[in-house]
Amino acid sequence: MSTKWQADAPSNIALIKYMGKKDAALNIPTNASLSLTLPHLRSFVELEVNEEPYDLWQPLTYLDYAPLKLSEPQQQRFIEHLQLIKEHLSFNGNFIVRSGNNFPSAAGLASSASSFAALTQCACLAISDLTDKEPLNIYQKAQLSQRGSGSSCRSFMYPWTLWTPENIQEVHFPITDLSHLSVLIDTSEKKISSTQAQQMVKTSPHFKERPKRAEQRLAQLLHVLNDQNWQEAYQIVKEEFLDMHQLFHTSKKPFQYINEQSVEIIDLIETYWTESKDGPLITMDAGPNVHLIFRSDQNSIKHKLQKELNSRGYDVI
Ligand code: DP6
Numbered sequence: 001m002s003t004k005w006q007a008d009a010p011s012n013i014a015l016i017k018y019m020g021k022k023d024a025a026l027n028i029p030t031n032a033s034l035s036l037t038l039p040h041l042r043s044f045v046e047l048e049v050n051e052e053p054y055d056l057w058q059p060l061t062y063l064d065y066a067p068l069k070l071s072e073p074q075q076q077r078f079i080e081h082l083q084l085i086k087e088h089l090s091f092n093g094n095f096i097v098r099s100g101n102n103f104p105s106a107a108g109l110a111s112s113a114s115s116f117a118a119l120t121q122c123a124c125l126a127i128s129d130l131t132d133k134e135p136l137n138i139y140q141k142a143q144l145s146q147r148g149s150g151s152s153c154r155s156f157m158y159p160w161t162l163w164t165p166e167n168i169q170e171v172h173f174p175i176t177d178l179s180h181l182s183v184l185i186d187t188s189e190k191k192i193s194s195t196q197a198q199q200m201v202k203t204s205p206h207f208k209e210r211p212k213r214a215e216q217r218l219a220q221l222l223h224v225l226n227d228q229n230w231q232e233a234y235q236i237v238k239e240e241f242l243d244m245h246q247l248f249h250t251s252k253k254p255f256q257y258i259n260e261q262s263v264e265i266i267d268l269i270e271t272y273w274t275e276s277k278d279g280p281l282i283t284m285d286a287g288p289n290v291h292l293i294f295r296s297d298q299n300s301i302k303h304k305l306q307k308e309l310n311s312r313g314y315d316v317i
Pocket of ligand 1: 013014018019027113148152194195196285286
């Protein structure tokens with residue numbers, strides 16, 4: 001009987017954002033979101049049976065990067081999710097849980113999505129092994145993961161995931177093999193986490209109409225991606241992340257992630273589009289880093305922009 005299990009899961013980047021919760025205990029989103037799965041950015045989790053009567057978190061040490069550092073509250077939240085899974089599967093044992101990412105943890109990309117998805121995968125695997133119970137299917141695992149961190153439920157499907165308040169589903173578009181670059185601007189820990197941002201946006205005067213705007217943009221984006229209208233997709237995706245950041249800037253206690261460097265990159269991409277009539281999609285999460293998405297036939301554009309960003313002193317992964 002094995003006493004150690006491993007699993008990993010990809011990160012994802014939302015083009016229509018999950019921002020606001022209908023039910024904070026269950027992480028039911030206010031509006032539907034659409035994300036692209038990022039198979040190259042992964043979290044790894046290892047679980048080992050702990051004979052002591054408690055669960056414990058440790059960093060994984062076999063990855064190439066410096067071991068992950070989680071603050072006490074972050075460790076607590078991770079362990080609580082493990083406990084929720086144990087309860088859900090009526091399991092009483094305890095584990096040492098180790099986790100890490102295949103990207104530098106200082107990159108500011110260590111969103112909870114990939115790590116909660118990997119923990120859910122690993123815990124379900126370990127517990128079904130230890131109890132001989134029927135394993136959960138992908139959809140049940142995604143739903144369980146959602147309770148730990150909402151956006152993690154989108155990391156179970158590929159290449160795109162549509163997550164509505166009622167459902168989580170895999171989506172395909174005619175444009176395939178997209179690639180992604182993150183422009184690293186600030187790699188320090190965020191002062192306001194995405195979970196805190198989810199709470200604070202509710203106090204913005206623009207929040208009331210937000211679900212309507214998000215749903216409208218989602219319908220337009222699904223349409224233009226099906227039509228392979230990349231330029232329209234660029235406009236919609238840009239409007240969408242700026243809308244989310246506008247909520248941050250107008251909440252009762254305003255907060256801001258977009259900084260001078262983010263603006264420099266947003267402007268660089270806009271100029272590129274104006275001059276070339278083509279370019280990458282651009283989006284930002286709850287942080288200052290900028291995400292670029294390229295079609296598979298845009299390799300030369302990608303290399304050109306990567307060179308330009310490097311020459312301006314930005315790390316790109
Ligand atoms: C800005 O999934 O981190 O990345 O459910 O509280 O864990 P919790 O929130 P989280 O929110 C992520 C929000 C976002 C946009 C998105 O990924 O859709």
